[in-house]
Amino acid sequence: MIEKILAKASKLGVECEVYCSKILHTYSSFENNKLAVFEDVLDTGIALRVLYNKKPGYASTCNITPKNLDRLIKHAIKLAKLNEENSFIKFQDKPVRNTITLYSDRITELSSSKILDDSIGLLNRTLEKSEKLNIKPVLSGGVEKFLLEIQIYNTSGFESKYKKTILRKMIYGKSHTPPSLECQVEDYSILSEGKSIDEISDEFVYKLKIGLKPTRKKTLNNKLILSPSALGELLYHTFGQAINGENMARGRSFLSDKIGVQIASEKVSLIDWGNSNNFVSARPFDGEGTSTRKNILIDHGVLKQAIYDIEWGARAGLESTGNAHRGYHTPLNINLNTISIPSTTTGNLIEDISKGYYIETITGAHTSNSVTGDFGVVVIGGYSIIDGEISKPIYGPLFSSSCLNVLNSIVDVAGPEEQVTINQTTVKLSPVMIEF
């Protein structure tokens, strides 16, 4: 059918790209201590991009029949005719050079019953373990597996495809008697079954235990440790938008004109690493078929480059960096594939602090001003640090600053690395110490 679409497009005198997506998703969730929904879905669709005299037009559908695809090409061409010429948009003609493995038979073969049983197991075991400590939490979460198949073809002769599996186990909630912080443990894996249900429930119950009887704080002092999840949220919503080559070119970024400038502490190197299967969000090629790669965005504090798709790379006189994202029914946008900050030492950040705070979870990062990099977030889970040790759980203070201020105030990056996924970007880093 793909050949027919491309042949039809050529016959109509347009360049054409076909993006095909198939997602199989099995999910068993629990909510408020009871099983909630068992889902098993198949989502398939096709997106077309055409270039009619350099004018782009897009159309997509899940109705994949020859008759409807004919109609879809006509729709895309009709829209292209309404559009303006854009000579920067080109379809990929270089073959994909990555050969990373993102697919596991073991995950694919996990049966629906196993997903359901693991979900029940995760809930029940966590409740049992909590009960032994006289903690009565209200829990939500679940177990889910994804199988993704992505294919791209175009009239320049490009064709490539990949398959990817993801297994995700998640539990979150809090205790009311006695009260605790809101706790969360998430485990993502693409090539193995990841952490066991017991490991996840143990980790969760440990967090619950140390988060008991939290006190509300109104202010923070100038020595903070940000967890991978908290820093990841802040960076994704500020730096992640500002490093977008389109936003930089259009002056919608606090990083415009900052390439080659020291924008962070020398301790900070930040990497977008789309072709490493150490990250759940890795993929061999992006939404336009460009090979993903290791992009060093900040090197020892110096901003090195922006991220691009084909169009905005060409506008800057550069190649795409492999950062075009899309679904079959969503248009292309430029975004980070991953966020990674290498550790600077092997030491323990906490033992160097006589009085400070460990910020574990925040809320409101998505309200950050991506143009200026300013943010104001509420800490919903953290701990005070006294004499080099984690002390009482806290919540409530407002943390206001800016992305550049945080990046410049990073003193050290060390401790156990953690992987979290924010929207579709995987963040993998160790806790960071900041000192204002």
Place this chain on the structure above:
Amino acid sequence: MEDLTSFILNQPALKNYEFAECRQEYTQTISIRITEEGVKELFFNEDRGLSIRLLKNGLWFFKFITNPDKKSLKKIFKNNFFQIKPAYFKKLELYDTGVHVDKVTVKVAKSLLNTDLDEVAEIPLSVYKKLLDLKKSEATFLKSFNIFFNSSYKEEFYSNSEGSRIIQLHPFNRLVINLTGLDNGKRARSSETVGGVRGLEAFKTEGKWNPDSLISRSINRIKNILTGSAPPKGVIPVVMDPSMTGTLIHEAFGHLCEADLVAAGGVIKTQQLNKRIANENITIIDDPLNIDGGWVPYDQEGVKGVRSTLVDRGVLRRFMVNREYGKLFNQTPTGNARASSYRYPPIIRMRNTYLKNGDFSFEELIEDIEKGIFVEKFIGGQASLLGAFQFAAQIGWLIEKGELKQPVRDVSISGLTFETLMNIDAVGENFETDIGTCGKGQWITVGDGGPSIRVPKLTVGGI
């Protein structure tokens, strides 16, 4: 589109379930994005699919397929999904909401179904031309802009094993204008959104969503933000405009009043029903029939949308429930089970949540304030289940000795929800609602708003 929902419910494989429902949708959408450099995206999407939700032994089963027809549907019943027998038995009862057989059609003069694509595209293109002209003339500080326009038409079919059969046919249109200004190294942004279940004629000069007024409001705001100073920090009197009030009501209070979050141990407890939780000047409504926001004549459980009073003169009267939580809390469902499309099972959501207006003029709201701030137009924020919130405004204005003074930029407010609801000491006579999107695992259209309000003490800071 052929209605396949009854065909599904008649399949023998579903007879063993305690309850079954089927939703089918066909949506056509045109999306257009234009920047200062011209049209960036012109996107046509059609989405056709069907979902089945089944109840057995206390567990909901959910399955959807895209592009359904009778042949493919017969095939899915052979899938092992329908053979799973959960070793989990917990009685789950649904609130009896009766049987509804109805067809709701929103009649408009112009929709995607009867309008040429050129004419649809002209709506955002005319905004583009005006902004380009302004950028070259009186608004040279305008650095860049994004115009997003969506026009869609949706057909929805619902059937359940109790006999309900509902058809809903309606357009949906939305225009978003985001501006970025730059002057003397200072950056500013402003955002305006209009939309809902009206026809394309609403974008005409005399229409409800006339883009010209959006453009001038947005340009003026950018101009003022660029001249603005840093906000004061500390605990001071705050006056909120209807947009900020709506955010407080939706984000800080509304979510806490969703029954699934109450059951999860939010700060609202069932024991607080019929008790005072807010100042007596506070009445909070969740309304399903505002066509400029979250319009829900029937929800995705086939329950008729009914206006519900959550707080009546300071007293908590009810939660928002679906059929499951309605039974659990013994409260009548009023149409709050919503799903963003057939791809998702319905969950408890708001529709149009607002604070009822009072009788203070704006001058009366600010006249007694020695030093405070007026915050205008929500730009972002979130509230936690712990009852704390933090919201950013696009712009603020200093209030000194009862008068509005200079603008301030990057201002945010934060506080505790119930302390704030108790402290509101004056409610304005004005009333406005905004359309927005709300995320809770799935994005849906909602509305929120109310009058301007005054809070004598609230934490103000920068963002």
